Amino acid sequence: xxxxxxxxxxxxxxxxxxxxxxxxxxxxxxxxxxxxxxxxxxxxxxxxxxxxxxxxxxxxxxxxxxxxxxxxxxxxxxxxxxxxxxxxxxxxxxxxxxxxxxxxxxxxxxxxxxxxxxxxxxxxxxxxxxxxxxxxxxxxxxxxxxxxxxxx
Amino acid sequence: xxxxxxxxxxxxxxxxxxxxxxxxxxxxxxxxxxxxxxxxxxxxxxxxxxxxxxxxxxxxxxxxxxxxxxxxxxxxxxxxxxxxxxxxxxxxxxxxxxxxxxxxxxxxxxxxxxxxxxxxxxxxxxxxxxxxxxxxxxxxxxxxxxxxxxxxxxxxxxxxxxxxxxxxxxxxxxxxxxxxxxxxxxxxxxxxxxxxxxxxxxxxxxxxxxxxxxxxxxxxxxxxxxxxxxxxxxxxxxxxxxxxxxxxxxxxxxxxxxxxxxxx
Amino acid sequence: xxxxxxxxxxxxxxxxxxxxxxxxxxxxxxxxxxxxxxxxxxxxxxxxxxxxxxxxxxxxxxxxxxxxxxxxxxxxxxxxxxxxxxxxxxxxxxxxxxxxxxx
Numbered sequence: 106x107x108x109x110x111x112x113x114x115x116x117x118x119x120x121x122x123x124x125x126x127x128x129x130x131x132x133x134x135x136x137x138x139x140x141x142x143x144x145x146x147x148x149x150x151x152x153x154x155x156x157x158x159x160x161x162x163x164x165x166x167x168x169x170x171x172x173x174x175x176x177x178x179x180x181x182x183x184x185x186x187x188x189x190x191x192x193x194x195x196x197x198x199x200x201x202x203x204x205x206x207x208x209x210x211x212x213x214x215x216x217x218x219x220x221x222x223x224x225x226x227x228x229x230x231x232x233x234x235x236x237x238x239x240x241x242x243x244x245x246x247x248x249x250x251x252x253x254x255x256x257x
Numbered sequence: 258x259x260x261x262x263x264x265x266x267x268x269x270x271x272x273x274x275x276x277x278x279x280x281x282x283x284x285x286x287x288x289x290x291x292x293x294x295x296x297x298x299x300x301x302x303x304x305x306x307x308x309x310x311x312x313x314x315x316x317x318x319x320x321x322x323x324x325x326x327x328x329x330x331x332x333x334x335x336x337x338x339x340x341x342x343x344x345x346x347x348x349x350x351x352x353x354x355x356x357x358x359x360x361x362x363x364x365x366x367x368x369x370x371x372x373x374x375x376x377x378x379x380x381x382x383x384x385x386x387x388x389x390x391x392x393x394x395x396x397x398x399x400x401x402x403x404x405x406x407x408x409x410x411x412x413x414x415x416x417x418x419x420x421x422x423x424x425x426x427x428x429x430x431x432x433x434x435x436x437x438x439x440x441x442x443x444x445x446x447x448x449x450x451x452x453x454x455x456x457x458x459x460x461x462x463x464x465x466x467x468x469x470x471x472x473x474x475x476x477x478x479x480x481x482x483x484x485x486x487x488x489x490x491x492x493x494x495x496x497x498x499x500x501x502x503x504x505x506x507x508x509x510x511x512x513x514x515x516x517x518x519x520x521x
Numbered sequence: 522x523x524x525x526x527x528x529x530x531x532x533x534x535x536x537x538x539x540x541x542x543x544x545x546x547x548x549x550x551x552x553x554x555x556x557x558x559x560x561x562x563x564x565x566x567x568x569x570x571x572x573x574x575x576x577x578x579x580x581x582x583x584x585x586x587x588x589x590x591x592x593x594x595x596x597x598x599x600x601x602x603x604x605x606x607x608x609x610x611x612x613x614x615x616x617x618x619x620x621x622x623x624x
Contacts, residue, residue: 142584170286172287174284174521175521177469177588180591197585201551202585205583206580206586208578211577213572214597215597219591221590223549470587470589
C-alpha cells in the first residue's frame with residue numbers, strides 16, 4: 106500500500122532521474138544522449154529542478170504483463186491521452202541503466218508506443234510523457250520477473 | 258489528501274486484482290502479449306530466401322527438394338514429418354531431409370553441417386529453413402503417415418527410446434514427459450505419450466526462445482533435453498532422434514501446429 | 522549488411538498500425554563470454570520512421586531494449602498504398618532502412 110510519503114518519494118525519484126538525464130524540457134539534446142542512457146540509480150540522480158517536478162498522472166498509461174516468464178523480453182507500452190505530447194519515455198527502475206527508450210513523437214503519430222525491454226529483475230517500469238508546454242507526467246507499474254523451468 | 262485516498266484505493270484494488278489472477282494466468286497473459294510480433298518471422302524470411310537461393314558447388318536452390326509431398330511442395334509438408342522416403346530408403350525428419358537435399362541438390366557436405374554448432378553458420382541456415390518450412394504448415398493438423406512398415410518400426414523404436422532410462426540421473430524422456438500434470442518450476446511439462454493438445458509439445462516446435470533470442474528446431478530441442486538429462490546427444494538427425502520425432506508426432510495426430518512458436 | 526526488418530502497416534479507418542521486427546543482437550555490454558571477457562555493447566541507438574517520406578517519429582534506444590526488437594506505433598491519417606519507412610542506426614555506425622506499403 107502506498108503512503109503519501111511513498112508517493113512523494115516516487116515523484117521525487119522520477120523527477121531526479123529525469124533531471125539527471127537532462128531530459129526535462131529546458132534542456133536541448135543533440136544526437137544520442139549518452140549521459141541519459143548511462144544514468145544508473147534513481148538516488149544518484151538527485152538534482153534541483155526548475156519545474157514543480159513530474160507528477161503521477163492517470164492520463165499516462167504504462168502497459169505490460171504483471172509477471173514476465175523471462176526478463177530477456179518484456180513487452181511494455183507507454184501511452185497518454187494528454188494533448189501536445191512531445192516525448193514518451195520508458196524507464197526500468199532496477200536496470201543497471203534506467204532509461205530504456207525514448208520516443209520523439211510528432212502530431213502525425215498517436216502518443217502511444219509499444220516495444221520490448223530487458224529487465225534484470227522484478228522492478229517498477231515507468232512511462233513518462235513530456236508535453237509541449239513542459240509538463241512531465243508519469244505512470245508506474247510493477248512487473249515481476251521470474252525464471253521458468255527448462256525452456257520448453 | 259484526496260490524491261492519497263485515490264492512490265490508496267488504487268493500490269488496494271490492484272493488489273487484490275493481482276491476488277485473484279493466478280500466476281499461471283499471468284504467464285498466459287505474458288505469452289499472449291508476445292505472440293503478435295514473433296521474432297521467428299525474421300527467421301522465416303531468411304529461410305524462404307535460403308530455399309530459393311542457389312548455393313553450394315552445384316549452384317542450385319532447394320526448390321526441387323522433396324519433403325514428402327513431391328519435389329518443391331512445402332505447404333503441408335511439415336505436419337507429415339518424419340516419414341518414409343523411397344529415394345533414401347529411410348524414415349527422415351525435416352532436418353535429416355534438408356541435409357539430404359542440401360547434399361544431393363546443392364553439393365554441400367551434410368556431415369559437416371551436422372557437426373556445426375547450433376545457431377552458427379550452416380546450422381543457423383538449417384534453423385531458418387525449419388522456421389519457414391514449418392510456418393508453411395501453420396494451422397494444419399499433425400498427420401504423420403504410418404502406412405509404411407519402416408514408419409511403424411520407427412514409432413516402436415521411438416517409444417523404446419522415450420522410455421529408455423540412462424545417464425547419471427537415470428532419466429528417460431518419460432521422467433518429465435510421461436505423465437499428466439508434471440512441471441518444472443513454472444513450466445508445465447506436456448505428456449508426450451499421447452496428444453497433449455493443439456500447439457503443445459511436438460506441435461509447438463520449431464520455436465523462437467526469448468531467453469536466448471534463438472530459433473530452435475526440434476533437433477536442437479532434443480539436444481537440450483538430452484543435456485538436461487545429462488545424457489550424451491545421440492547425434493544430429495540420427496535415427497534415434499528421428500524415431501523420437503515419429504513417436505511424438507504420431508501421438509500428436511490431430512493437434513494443430515503453431516510452429517514457429519514463441520517460447521520462454 | 523544487417524538482416525532486413527519485417528514491417529507490417531495495416532490501415533484501420535483513419536489510422537495505420539505499424540509493427541516492426543528488427544534483427545539485432547542488442548548486446549548490453551554487461552555480459553561476459555566463456556573466457557570471462559566482456560562482450561562489447563552493440564545496440565541500436567537511433568530509430569526513425571517516415572510516412573510517404575515525411576518524418577513522423579524518431580527514437581533513441583539504449584541497450585535495455587530487447588534483442589530482435591519489436592516496435593509498434595500508430596500513424597494518423599495514413600491509408601492503403603502509402604509508404605512507411607523505418608531506419609535504424611547502431612552504436613557501431615551500421616544502418617538499415619526498410620520500407621513497407623500500407624495495406
